[in-house]
Amino acid sequence: MSDWPKYDMDFLNGRRxxxxxxxxxxxDLVRETTLTPADFILPMFVIDGQNERTPIKSMPGVDRxxxxxxxxxxxxxxxxxxxxxxLFPNTPEHLRNENGSExxxxxxxxxxxxxxxxxxxPEIGLIADVALDEYSSDGQDGLVRNxxxxxxxxxxxxxxxALVQAEAGADIIAPSDMMDGRVAAIRLELDEAGYDHVxxxxxxxxxxxxxxxxxxxxxxxxxxxxxxxxxxxxxxxxSDEALRxxxxxxxxxxxxxxxxxxMPYLDIVRRVRDSFNVxxxxxQVSGEYSMIRFASEAGAIxxxxxxxxxxxxxxxxxxxxxxxxxxxxxxxxxxx
Ligand code: PBG
Numbered sequence: 001m002s003d004w005p006k007y008d009m010d011f012l013n014g015r016r017x018x019x020x021x022x023x024x025x026x027x028d029l030v031r032e033t034t035l036t037p038a039d040f041i042l043p044m045f046v047i048d049g050q051n052e053r054t055p056i057k058s059m060p061g062v063d064r065x066x067x068x069x070x071x072x073x074x075x076x077x078x079x080x081x082x083x084x085x086x087l088f089p090n091t092p093e094h095l096r097n098e099n100g101s102e103x104x105x106x107x108x109x110x111x112x113x114x115x116x117x118x119x120x121x122p123e124i125g126l127i128a129d130v131a132l133d134e135y136s137s138d139g140q141d142g143l144v145r146n147x148x149x150x151x152x153x154x155x156x157x158x159x160x161x162a163l164v165q166a167e168a169g170a171d172i173i174a175p176s177d178m179m180d181g182r183v184a185a186i187r188l189e190l191d192e193a194g195y196d197h198v199x200x201x202x203x204x205x206x207x208x209x210x211x212x213x214x215x216x217x218x219x220x221x222x223x224x225x226x227x228x229x230x231x232x233x234x235x236x237x238x239s240d241e242a243l244r245x246x247x248x249x250x251x252x253x254x255x256x257x258x259x260x261x262x263m264p265y266l267d268i269v270r271r272v273r274d275s276f277n278v279x280x281x282x283x284q285v286s287g288e289y290s291m292i293r294f295a296s297e298a299g300a301i302x303x304x305x306x307x308x309x310x311x312x313x314x315x316x317x318x319x320x321x322x323x324x325x326x327x328x329x330x331x332x333x334x335x336x
Contacts, residue, residue, distance in 0.1 A: 211287030273318025
C-alpha cells in the first residue's frame, strides 16, 4: 500500500477533520455530549408472589420480578447511579376486567411495589405508569364501549389510578394512554388531594408502534388486545402533530415530556427539544431493546457497542434522559 501514489490534496488548504479523531484523548476532549448513569430510568415489571422471577421470552435478559426482588433490583439500580425507576405491573389474570378497576385499587400490585421500594430504597425516584391496559381485559389503554375507546370516562379512571399511586409513594405520575385532557385532570386532582409535590411526566408524543410488542408480553396485555391503538396513539407519519401534543401537555401542567419509541423517532426528540423549554425524555422501548439483544445473540452485531451507540444517540438528539431496559448494564459499564 505504501507505494500507492498520493493524491494531490492542495485544495484542502490544510483543513483536515480527522485531526480531531486521531487519538482517544483527543476524541474525549472534543466530544459534544455525555452519557452518565444519571441519564437513565430503569423500567421494571412486577408480579405477584415471593422470590419470583419469570423470564420474558421476547426480551432476553429482562425478567418480571416479585415485589421483594424488585426491591433488591432497586437497590442495585441506586448503587449503579440510576436516579429513577419506571414501574409496570403484570396484573394477575383474575383481577383484569373491562373497567380496569384494579388500576385504582389502593392495594394493587403497583401500589404494593411503590410502597415497598419507597420504604427500602428512599433515594431512588419512582415513576408510576398510568394507563388501563395493564389492568383491563381488553388490553386497550382506555375504556372500550362498542369498539370505541372512550376518552373522558377513561380520564376519570386514570385520575383515580394516579391518586392511589401518589398515595403509595409515586414521585412522578406518567400517563401513557394518550387520552385528551388527562394531564390537566391528573394535575388538578393531585393538587386537590395534597400531592402538589408529585410531578407529571407525560407520554406526550407516543406513536402507535410495532415496537411495543415485547412489552405487551411482559405485562400480559398482548394476548387480550384486539386491533390496534391508532385512534389514540399517534400516526407514525406525523411530526408537527407531536409538537401540538407536547404543547398541550405542557399547557395542561406536565413537568416533563416524553417521546416514544426512541430510535425511529430521534427527529421528534430533536424538534421537541428545540421547541420547548422542559426536560425531554425518550423511551427506548421493548422492541428496540429486543432487536439489539437478538441481533447480538445471533452474532450479527456487537450488542454492547450497539447498546452504547443507541443510548448516546438519544443524548445527541437532545434527550435529557432515557427510559431503557439497558439502564443497569449501561450504568455499570459507564461506572457510577
Ligand atoms: C401502556 C404502555 C406501553 C408501553 C409503555 N406503557 C405499551 C402500549 O402502549 O401498547 C410500551 C413500552 C415498551 O414497549 O417498552 N400504556
